[in-house]
Amino acid sequence: MSTHLVTGAAGFIGVNLVGCLLRRGHDVIMVDDLSSGSVGNIGTEIARSSHAHFVEASCGDPAAIVQATRRLGLPPIQDVWHLAANSDIPAGLNDPTIDIDRTFLTTSGVLLMLKQLGPARVHFASSSAVYGDHLDAAVMETTGPLEPISYYGAMKLASEALLRAAVESFIPQANILRFANIVGTPATHGVILDFVTRLRADPSELVVMGDGSQRKPYLHVSDLIDAMMFVADRAAGRFNVFNLGPPDDGITVAHIARIVADALAPEASLRFGLEARGWVGDVPRFRLATRKLMDLGWTPRLSSEQAVRLAVAEIIEQRSQG
Amino acid sequence: MSTHLVTGAAGFIGVNLVGCLLRRGHDVIMVDDLSSGSVGNIGTEIARSSHAHFVEASCGDPAAIVQATRRLGLPPIQDVWHLAANSDIPAGLNDPTIDIDRTFLTTSGVLLMLKQLGPARVHFASSSAVYGDHLDAAVMETTGPLEPISYYGAMKLASEALLRAAVESFIPQANILRFANIVGTPATHGVILDFVTRLRADPSELVVMGDGSQRKPYLHVSDLIDAMMFVADRAAGRFNVFNLGPPDDGITVAHIARIVADALAPEASLRFGLEARGWVGDVPRFRLATRKLMDLGWTPRLSSEQAVRLAVAEIIEQRSQG
Numbered sequence: 001m002s003t004h005l006v007t008g009a010a011g012f013i014g015v016n017l018v019g020c021l022l023r024r025g026h027d028v029i030m031v032d033d034l035s036s037g038s039v040g041n042i043g044t045e046i047a048r049s050s051h052a053h054f055v056e057a058s059c060g061d062p063a064a065i066v067q068a069t070r071r072l073g074l075p076p077i078q079d080v081w082h083l084a085a086n087s088d089i090p091a092g093l094n095d096p097t098i099d100i101d102r103t104f105l106t107t108s109g110v111l112l113m114l115k116q117l118g119p120a121r122v123h124f125a126s127s128s129a130v131y132g133d134h135l136d137a138a139v140m141e142t143t144g145p146l147e148p149i150s151y152y153g154a155m156k157l158a159s160e161a162l163l164r165a166a167v168e169s170f171i172p173q174a175n176i177l178r179f180a181n182i183v184g185t186p187a188t189h190g191v192i193l194d195f196v197t198r199l200r201a202d203p204s205e206l207v208v209m210g211d212g213s214q215r216k217p218y219l220h221v222s223d224l225i226d227a228m229m230f231v232a233d234r235a236a237g238r239f240n241v242f243n244l245g246p247p248d249d250g251i252t253v254a255h256i257a258r259i260v261a262d263a264l265a266p267e268a269s270l271r272f273g274l275e276a277r278g279w280v281g282d283v284p285r286f287r288l289a290t291r292k293l294m295d296l297g298w299t300p301r302l303s304s305e306q307a308v309r310l311a312v313a314e315i316i317e318q319r320s321q322g
Numbered sequence: 323m324s325t326h327l328v329t330g331a332a333g334f335i336g337v338n339l340v341g342c343l344l345r346r347g348h349d350v351i352m353v354d355d356l357s358s359g360s361v362g363n364i365g366t367e368i369a370r371s372s373h374a375h376f377v378e379a380s381c382g383d384p385a386a387i388v389q390a391t392r393r394l395g396l397p398p399i400q401d402v403w404h405l406a407a408n409s410d411i412p413a414g415l416n417d418p419t420i421d422i423d424r425t426f427l428t429t430s431g432v433l434l435m436l437k438q439l440g441p442a443r444v445h446f447a448s449s450s451a452v453y454g455d456h457l458d459a460a461v462m463e464t465t466g467p468l469e470p471i472s473y474y475g476a477m478k479l480a481s482e483a484l485l486r487a488a489v490e491s492f493i494p495q496a497n498i499l500r501f502a503n504i505v506g507t508p509a510t511h512g513v514i515l516d517f518v519t520r521l522r523a524d525p526s527e528l529v530v531m532g533d534g535s536q537r538k539p540y541l542h543v544s545d546l547i548d549a550m551m552f553v554a555d556r557a558a559g560r561f562n563v564f565n566l567g568p569p570d571d572g573i574t575v576a577h578i579a580r581i582v583a584d585a586l587a588p589e590a591s592l593r594f595g596l597e598a599r600g601w602v603g604d605v606p607r608f609r610l611a612t613r614k615l616m617d618l619g620w621t622p623r624l625s626s627e628q629a630v631r632l633a634v635a636e637i638i639e640q641r642s643q644g
Contacts, residue, residue, distance in 0.1 A: 093491060096437075096484065100430050104480065108422050115418075132486070144466020145563065147486050154487035158426065158480030162418065164454070164469050165476035169415060241467065280490065 003074045005029040005120070007059050007110060008083035010037030012188045013125065013221060017081055018046055020225045027051045027074050031065055033058035035102070036087055041186045059084045059106035062113035069117060076118055079232065082110050082159075083125040087189055089152040090279055099151035107159035111166050121173040123232055126160055128178050128217075128243065128288050129153030138287035141178070141241040149283065160241075167239045174238070175231050180245030180288050183311035184221030185318045191253065192308065192315050195260040203265035210278035212254030212270075215285045217245045220307035223300035230298045242296075245288040251304045253278070259312050325396045327351040327442070329381050329432060330405035332359030334510050335447065335543060339403055340368055342547045349373045349396050353387055355380035357424070358409055363508045381406045381428035384435035391439060398440055401554065404432050404481075405447040409511055411474040412601055421473035429481035433488050443495040445554055448482055450500050450539075450565065450610050451475030460609040463500070463563040471605065482563075489561045496560070497553050502567030502610050505633035506543030507640045513575065514630065514637050517582040525587035532600035534576030534592075537607045539567040542629035545622035552620045564618075567610040573626045575600070581634050 004021050008014045009030030014037060021028045022045070030042075030052055046052045053072050057064040059082075069077070086092055086102035107124070114120055131139040132147035148154040163174040187193040199206055219227075227244045235242070254272065261268045277284035302310060326343050330336045331352030336359060343350045344367070352364075352374055368374045375394050379386040381404075391399070408414055408424035429446070436442055453461040454469035470476040485496040509515040521528055541549075549566045557564070576594065583590045599606035624632060 096430060096433050096488065096491070100484075104426075108418060111418050130483075142467050144468065145464050146466065146468065146483070147561065148483055149487060149490040151484070151487045151491065154483040157483040161452075161468070161470055161476035161479040161483075162422075162473070165471060165473045166418065168471040169418070169473070239469065 001025050002078040003027045003029065003076065004079045004081065005031060005069070005077045006081045006083065007031045007106065008037060008085060010034060010039060010041050011083060011087065012041065012186055013182060013224065014083050015041045015043065015046060015186065016184065016221045016225050017083070017228065018052060020229065022046065022049050022051055028053065029069055029072065029074070029077070030054045031057055031059065031084070036188065041188070059109035060101065062109045062116070065113050066116045077120045080110060080114065080120050080122045082107060082122055085125065086152065089150055092151045093280055096151045099155040103152065103155035104158045107162055111162065114171060119171050122163055122171055123175045123177060123228060124159060124163055126176050126178045127153060127156045128180055128245070128286060129283070130157040130160065130178060131286065133283045134286065136285060136287065138289040140289040141243055141292055164239055172238065175235055176241040177228060177231060178241065178243045179224065180217040180219045182221050182224050183218050183307055185314045187315045187318060191256055192260060192311055195257055196264060196315050199260060199264045199268060203268055205271060206257055206261055206268050207271045208253060208257050208273065210253060210273050210275050210284065212252060212257065212272045213276060213284070214253045214278055214282070215250045217248065217250040217288050218304040218307045219245050219300060220302045220310055223302055223307070227293065227298055227300070230296070234296055242293050243288045243290050244293065245290050246300050246302070246304050246307065247290045247294060248303050249287055251308055256308055259309060263312055263316060323347050324400040325349045325351065325398065326401045326403060327353060327391070327399050328403045328405065329353045329428065330359060330407065332356060332361060332363050333405060333409065334363065334508055335504060335546065336405050337363045337365065337368060337508065338506070338543045338547050339405070339550065340374060341365070342551065344368065344371050344373055350375065351391055351394065351396070351399070352376045353379055353381065353406070358510065363510070381431035382423065384431045384438070387435050388438045399442045402432060402436065402442050402444045404429060404444055407447065408474065411472055414473045418473045421477040425474065425477035426480045429484055433484065436493060441493045444485055444493055445497045445499060445550065446481060446485055448498050448500045449475060449478045450502055450567070450608060451605070452479040452482065452500060453608065455605045456608065458607060458609065460611040462611040463565055463614055486561055494560065497557055498563040499550060499553060500563065500565045501546065502539040502541045504543050504546050505540050505629055507636045509637045509640060513578060514582060514633055517579055518586060518637050521582060521586045521590060525590055527593060528579055528583055528590050529593045530575060530579050530595065532575065532595050532597050532606065534574060534579065534594045535598060535606070536575045536600055536604070537572045539570065539572040539610050540626040540629045541567050541622060542624045542632055545624055545629070549615065549620055549622070552618070556618055564615050565610045565612050566615065567612050568622050568624070568626050568629065569612045569616060570625050571609055573630055578630055581631060585634055585638060
């Protein structure tokens with residue numbers, strides 16, 4: 001029963017998180033500039049709630065958020081869930097300004113907002129992309145050096161650093177949540193949606209970027225939200241870093257392609273490229289150590305493969321409705 | 323005999339670096355917005371050189387630098403030495419915008435400038451502040467996690483991350499140089515100048531922030547410039563991180579205070595505070611592992627204590643001339 005503010009609230013993870021916070025009885029200020037999130041992602045559960053308050057504003061314009069928040073007259077914000085970011089990694093590969101503006105400057109905007117509204121805990125949607133390419137080693141929260149190979153990962157890391165200093169300066173707690181690949185609905189981007197869309201356009205063939213051997217861990221969004229709540233409820237330190245992923249070695253892109261094809265177009269032939277990585281800035285294989293979170297007492301319901309299978313079914317269903 | 327661009331060229335380290343580059347026969351484009359650097363720092367050696375080209379512009383305004391650089395008609399820039407940053411750490415403790423604007427956004431400005439002028443190597447003046455507080459452990463370049471406790475350190479780390487991704491994207495090489503405390507002339511800030519200034523105002527007493535036990539490694543600016551050239555000449559990888567400091571455990575603030583007092587006002591009584599750290603955001607003790615640079619074949623002329631003693635003499639002399 002307190003006030004939470006979610007940035008990027010109209011995005012894929014945002015609407016799932018807001019739903020959970022509402023079910024827990026909180027008031028939720030949903031901030032989104034609708035640049036990549038959309039009102040269409042917001043389901044009836046949220047739309048009908050008198051405890052969900054939508055503010056169309058960019059985190060880069062903290063004054064607008066401050067003004068709108070004050071107008072709501074709610075009790076002071078206790079928790080900020082900072083999800084707003086560029087989610088299109090390839091878009092930023094040749095233009096650093098995209099991730100600087102939409103990932104880093106949204107984080108600094110959140111701090112400037114809190115400077116005016118008063119301190120609150122910040123839970124930050126970071127990414128395994130901060131690690132860079134560590135080949136087959138499972139990366140731990142304490143692993144160094146961190147060498148992101150995309151502006152996306154770099155600006156997630158820059159945001160983490162800013163929040164670390166802000167804990168020293170004025171905010172009571174920051175939880176850095178380094179996400180594995182997250183799948184589920186409403187899907188707005190990502191490999192599964194991409195395969196579904198392309199197989200619908202041409203059911204005879206699916207062309208896969210890279211040689212299909214790229215292997216990554218996947219977490220279903222329902223498990224992700226559960227893990228986020230778990231960390232927020234239990235993490236004791238003022239600055240905490242957690243990998244959020246499944247305790248397995250992931251699943252290959254070839255396997256995902258096969259699952260999607262089996263569900264949508266079993267006759268489709270799969271065509272692979274020759275390169276081990278799908279695109280520049282992509283880490284072809286990575287393993288995320290999740291022991292720290294498991295030691296705190298959390299486990300996901302679904303493995304990488306189960307998460308992908310469920311998400312494929314959900315995404316096919318979502319598109320049928322659309 | 324090539325073209326170098328130095329940002330923050332009118333600052334303490336900048337003018338020392340530019341002098342060295344000119345002596346090596348290079349053309350040097352000196353970029354500074356004179357917000358903390360000043361024309362007064364630029365000595366006659368530089369002022370009289372036909373190979374030094376001063377551009378008064380902020381790195382936050384890359385278009386201005388691009389325009390001015392093109393007008394010079396020099397061969398393409400081969401090396402950028404990116405020193406422009408906020409150097410007043412305490413000023414940024416309560417206002418994140420200072421280090422965001424003056425340290426992080428200058429780095430992104432350098433990249434945007436190179437997007438237009440063409441790729442060049444970037445040598446970045448980073449800081450041991452990126453490590454945060456590791457107590458008595460000597461921090462290595464691979465040490466993790468990096469948890470800067472000031473916005474200053476956080477925005478140096480954010481800049482490093484951006485450059486790491488830029489190497490993947492378009493620049494040929496980035497050398498990250500994590501400086502120890504640098505001392506020498508023309509001194510513009512720092513503990514020695516502070517003690518000299520205050521002892522001149524009141525030769526009877528010197529009040530020291532903190533209990534004087536703060537211990538840090540110091541490098542004389544002449545050794546720093548030598549190390550920077552050494553790394554630029556020898557580092558082979560596309561992304562290299564080096565601690566630049568002396569191979570010793572540093573010198574305490576109490577010891578520095580005694581050296582300054584002995585030189586200026588031997589009768590002065592020293593008064594210390596009770597806290598182990600001088601100010602919020604200060605790491606009271608740190609040790610910088612310098613093995614990586616030593617293994618490459620470099621050693622400084624001066625130890626921490628020798629660097630401080632030389633700098634004290636130089637700063638007293640500098641002020642007498644002022």
